[in-house]
Amino acid sequence: MEKSLLLKSVVGMGLVAMTVAFVGCAQSPRGERAVVKGFNPVLSPDGKKVAFQRLEDDVFKLGVAVVTDGYVKWIEEGPGNAAYPDWTPSGGLVYMVGHDTETAYEAWRNGSKNGYGLRLWENGAKRNLTSGRCRDFTPSVSADGKKVYFVTTRGITSESTVYSKAATTRIAELDLAAGGEPRILMDSPGGNNTGFVQPAISPDGTTLVWGHLASFFDTWRIYGTRVGRYDKREWCPVSPRKLTAIAPRWHPDGKLICFSGFLKGDPGWGVWVEDVTTGKVKRLADGENPCFSADGKSIVYDRDGTVYVRPFTAADLPDVTMPESRDDNDPESVLWTTDNVTKEKSFKARSGRQFAFGDDTTFFVRVKVKLDGTEGLRQLLIGEYEEHEYAFQIFANYAVWFSTRDLNGRYLDVKQDCYKGGREYTFTGIRTPERLMLSVDGSVPAISVPRAKVLSLKNLRRFIVGRGLKAGESVIKVEVGTGWPSDVPRFKRREDLFK
Numbered sequence: 001m002e003k004s005l006l007l008k009s010v011v012g013m014g015l016v017a018m019t020v021a022f023v024g025c026a027q028s029p030r031g032e033r034a035v036v037k038g039f040n041p042v043l044s045p046d047g048k049k050v051a052f053q054r055l056e057d058d059v060f061k062l063g064v065a066v067v068t069d070g071y072v073k074w075i076e077e078g079p080g081n082a083a084y085p086d087w088t089p090s091g092g093l094v095y096m097v098g099h100d101t102e103t104a105y106e107a108w109r110n111g112s113k114n115g116y117g118l119r120l121w122e123n124g125a126k127r128n129l130t131s132g133r134c135r136d137f138t139p140s141v142s143a144d145g146k147k148v149y150f151v152t153t154r155g156i157t158s159e160s161t162v163y164s165k166a167a168t169t170r171i172a173e174l175d176l177a178a179g180g181e182p183r184i185l186m187d188s189p190g191g192n193n194t195g196f197v198q199p200a201i202s203p204d205g206t207t208l209v210w211g212h213l214a215s216f217f218d219t220w221r222i223y224g225t226r227v228g229r230y231d232k233r234e235w236c237p238v239s240p241r242k243l244t245a246i247a248p249r250w251h252p253d254g255k256l257i258c259f260s261g262f263l264k265g266d267p268g269w270g271v272w273v274e275d276v277t278t279g280k281v282k283r284l285a286d287g288e289n290p291c292f293s294a295d296g297k298s299i300v301y302d303r304d305g306t307v308y309v310r311p312f313t314a315a316d317l318p319d320v321t322m323p324e325s326r327d328d329n330d331p332e333s334v335l336w337t338t339d340n341v342t343k344e345k346s347f348k349a350r351s352g353r354q355f356a357f358g359d360d361t362t363f364f365v366r367v368k369v370k371l372d373g374t375e376g377l378r379q380l381l382i383g384e385y386e387e388h389e390y391a392f393q394i395f396a397n398y399a400v401w402f403s404t405r406d407l408n409g410r411y412l413d414v415k416q417d418c419y420k421g422g423r424e425y426t427f428t429g430i431r432t433p434e435r436l437m438l439s440v441d442g443s444v445p446a447i448s449v450p451r452a453k454v455l456s457l458k459n460l461r462r463f464i465v466g467r468g469l470k471a472g473e474s475v476i477k478v479e480v481g482t483g484w485p486s487d488v489p490r491f492k493r494r495e496d497l498f499k
Contacts, residue, residue, distance in 0.1 A: 031311045035308065050307060052085070052302075076119075082119075092120055135152065171208070198246065200249055209276075211247060221243075222239040246261075252294060269286070281318050284316055334480070340475075345465050361482065369396075374421065378466075381480075382467065384463070388455060407453050434449065
């Protein structure tokens, strides 16, 4: 079910639409009331209307419905698609719109400039905010109405990422009044099938949260950072790791967020609320795409293609704490080291027990090398165990990998592309019970979440260093240890962000 969240691309546009197949009977919370057919709802500042989108004849229409009687006024109904509305404080709407008649390949071949941009509707008038051969979507308007935060593919020049269905994404900021060129704030973790979606800015304008997919085998999770501190070292997970979470929206008190979430054992996707200051969560109802009203007294969401609204009361406040696993509780402890290896060298284990790494053990391998940058496989360090002859390794060619194995001996890895050769590098691989990470020269590590449990390593046979080295190349130093390596920055925690 963790992978049932489908990033469904409309042909020729790559529109991200969240579609979910529900299982079991829908929960009907007290006070819940159906408003209109549609999804991605947001309540107007006065709480009397709800903006939403509806898919009809393969076209996304955008409308506004009166909460009391469901009367609909269509803002955009084709040709083209309109989706992901958000209100301005003055009662305007910012949303994604576009009419792309070419296929992705045709657009790339013809050099077309049309794409999917943002539009402002206000007092019956419409003004395009962004345009270009890209996809700008899921806008979030700041509480003061001055800024719009959104996800975009602009500035990504690769044909495979700009026009494919699974694309790298960025988070951008736009001045709503002045317009102009958007400012890119953050690049996604890297590569297709990873990225950002649905950023949301806190009411006081200090904190940005978003849906975050760190790797192909990871699940969606909500991350956050302080505005103006967009370096990856400042990103931190906000929602619990056990909970698949996406589409965050802020409560006006600045302490609560609501989001679409799924926990193993749930009947389907649900409306969840989290107190970001404590980490406590609560599941309110079956549904998704929730949004608080401007006064915080109501919450709107969709379920099975229908928009619902219900009161939000003190009884709905989060009350459950989910334990969070930590990768970096223990400081670095070096168990073995060697240096100055210029050709393949084998080191037999003198004490295999010293290197017994269970599937619940965090360990690291650090290799300082000098390579010439030419092609050819260099297996810089191999940990050979009775459980598998390549239980873990760091190797380089045109990129660098840190790899290990799952319970069935299948290959698990994480990759960094920044290696070019011709100078000294330090590669540090970290294996935790839940993640593989690889840092180059102390950078924020690339992360991979294994699709299966990692192999428990109990019986070390030997370490192999420098296999495939060329003349003039060397492994300057190797270290193997447990805990969090001192040369790799620790990740920020939710409590650091909201303290």
